[in-house]
Amino acid sequence: MIGHVSLTTREWQLAARPHGEPKPEDFRLVEVEHPDPTEGQVVVRMLAMSVDPYMRGRMNAGKSYAAAWEVGETMQGGAIGRVVESRSPDVPVESLVSTNAGWRDVAVLDARTVQVLPELPGIPPSYHLGVLGMPGLTAWVGLFRLAEFKAGDVVFVSGAAGAVGSIVGQLARLHGAAAVIGSAGTPDKVRWLTEELGFTTAFDYHDGPVAKLLAQAAPDGIDVYFDNVGGEHLEAAIGAFNEFGRGALCGAISSYNATEPVPGPRNMGLMVGRKLSLRGFIVSDHADMRADFMQKVTPLVTSGELVVRETVREGLDQAVPAFLDLLRGGNTGKMIVKLADDPA
Structure with a gap:
């Protein structure tokens, strides 16, 4: 004792x-x-x-x-x-x-x-x-259950240098994504994503309209979007989706301190023609995935494969x-x- x-x-x-x-x-x-x-x-x-x-x-x-x-x-x-x-x-x-x-x-x-x-x-x-707690499980649930990720998908992650986003991008890469694109808020974070985490490319969202930066990073469109930011990022992702694109909506930190309602994406009409799916989620509703998550992710952390x-x-x-x-x-x-x- x-x-x-x-x-x-x-x-x-x-x-x-x-x-x-x-x-x-x-x-x-x-x-x-x-x-x-x-x-x-x-x-x-x-x-x-x-x-x-x-x-x-x-x-x-x-x-x-x-x-x-x-x-x-x-x-x-x-x-x-x-x-x-x-x-x-x-x-x-x-x-x-x-x-x-x-x-x-x-x-x-x-x-x-x-x-x-x-x-x-x-x-x-x-x-x-x-990585082995709520943020890691959030990444796992959002990518595999909500966004129904499959090998060969092009994945875009907003807030990619954060606790959740940094794990999402790496899990997608380790499971066979065709490309992983990240958005972050500083040049140092962008370098970290590409040089240490293995993102295919990344951009600083301060460098211009997100839709334009995303179009340059993913000229052939995206299949999966993991949203930690909302706002302009969500609108850009909707515009970049290929047919049957899937979005897992985890957070909207861009509006958390807003004192008035913020405008929603202006291009929601694209969801019909492109047959898109956007699914919001709270990780506590998916506790049934925790055992599988721990079994699969713990060895990736121990081995250093997951940074x-x-x-x-x-x-x-x-x-x-x-x-x-x-x-x-x-x-x-x-x-x-x-x-x-x-x-x-």
Whole structure:
């Protein structure tokens, strides 16, 4: 047993609902006293937490696919930790676990709400927040189930240097795509996609109209589009689709901070003549694919065939700055906030 830990925790709370782009003053870091764990509970010291684009939606009031965070309450999100105290036979002390109790350094949780993770030699625990976690599964589900990818497809990925997009493009390449095209927001990200991840080509969407840049990158059209951005990128993809093109709509980060409704694609009429399919999805509806995903992707990570990159910020104090930077595209690969060294 690692020993009893203080149950005074540091936690980030939502101080105010943001209007447009979130500001540092919309959040506050507080100390919270927790009672000792009771039967069926565990104490988890967090090693790393995730910041993700979907969290911006949870800061708004109103109904969405994920419950809104309440002002004055501790926020939630994916985190990886070690169990330092346990009152449950199902979750032993020293277990590596995933939780939805991010945005804090220590948590007292019902054992049934944590998932014990396998110990994977040579794989950092934080990978369970990225390539082997929700972003990786999102890439797998969107590409293979929603977009019905098949070898020989030409694939276009927006937000291609992010946690999800970077995995989508590599999975498509490893499974026989004819070409993989990525869109990203800086020249360095474009170089990373082509020189390290094996994308056929990529472009910086700041360099001109996306439709024009995509037409140059894919002169013969695209078969699959994986959308992390929405807006102009989605319109460009619709215009570039070949017959029977398929789109998996994962996110629309270009509009997350909008204060007014944004215009939709103006070329939806093409969907009929080209017989296109656009399917939105939330990864939590596809948990049945997780076992197959882990079986297939873990060896790709271990062997180095799947290139993984993290943008790491150190310490709970950096959680909000990391999140704000994420929304501005300040990450390459998965944005992680490291909270503690792994004692194992």
